[in-house]
Amino acid sequence: MLQIALLSFAETFAPQHRSVLLRSVGLAIGLLVVLGIAAQATLARMVDLDWHWAEILIDLAAALGIIVAAVFLVPPVTSLIAGLFLDDVAETVERTDFPDEPVGRAVPVGRSIVMTIRFFGVMVLVNLIALLLLLVPGVNLIVFYVANGYLLGREYFQLAALRYRSEQEAAELRSCYGLRIFIAGLMIAVVVSIPIVNLVTPIFATIFMVRLHHRIGREAGRLTPAPGSFPASGTNRQ
Template sequence: MYPVKKTIHSLFNANLVGVMLICAASALIIAAIFALTFTWFATHLITIENKWFAALFTTSIGILTGVGGWFMLPSLIVVIAGFFQDTIIRHVEQKEYPHAASRAELAFWPEFLHDLRFTAWSLLLNLLILPFYLVGVGFVISVALNGYLIGREFFESVAGYHLGKAQAKILRRQHRKVVFSGGLALTLLTLVPGLNLFAPVIAVIWMVHVYQALPGNK
């Protein structure tokens, strides 16, 4: 259920260190663009004459954007992973599961557009639950929500690599507890400083092992 050791082993055995570094750089760039863009719009749409209050406002917006982006990261890892997903699955399966490795390649643009739709929907849901933070249950709801979303999306992507999207959905429903628990673990990983930069790669590897461990795939 929790292929922690296998996932760590695959990071190095499947020669994915380079992909991890590129993925981390991508996450940092996306986070920086998000923070700078939001801060720019906020400071240019609202005019404050007093320089001290203007500086305080800009700093506060920057901090709030950073904190918001931190908790929005689970929604962003799918679109980041989409750029490397095919490579990660292929490398891991060729090293760890050569008997089951698929030679099929994912169509980039349909998958990328799907990832963008998922990210937009996920961000919307995360924005809708923000009021729950005011009553002290926002974190729990956020982890549960993103655990479901991340588990579903990454499992269906990996399973769909072999079975197609329709069959992957059916398989995910049959093993919903395993997929959800994996999604919870990956969601918590996205909140750990440093490790969260590598979450997109780790999530794909994790679900490769989950999929291959299911009855009938061994």
């Protein structure tokens, strides 16, 4: 599995994924900057001190807090931004890396938006809890990696699996191979924890989980899109 992860990370920067990577990273950085400016402006309006030195200290503390918060908010923000592009990434991987196997069916746009928003909300909650636990040495790291490992593994594997299976089949497969998917999620969480590098998380995680799903699909004995479950790949973008 480590080999698959390393190959997937290298492929993240390949030419065929460059357009999606640049769009998702650019939009994620832009959104984080806007959120940071808004937070700084709000704090400046709320705090008005007569001592100039005190205002400088508060500004520095606020800037540091915004930077720390941004690190924890990168996973949900990048997932939200990239969520609408990931079917394109998955299809590219399927066509280039598995040319002799069937191509999956794109998840309908409406369903994809619902999944993206749900995942964003859960990721924000988990990472805010981890942020609050910064004052408890060691515990916050455990919460961060375990929670993100579980969530990232579950959601990105489901994205890959739903291109070939119904939701019930995807859930059953995830249950049968839960430990392997969780370990894969931990590997994704490691990338999430590295500043700047974590901006490529959605693309890397999608490539990684598409490959993992194909391996698990072979073991499970079926890797054929469920008849009629979704429109043919790409039709929902017309």
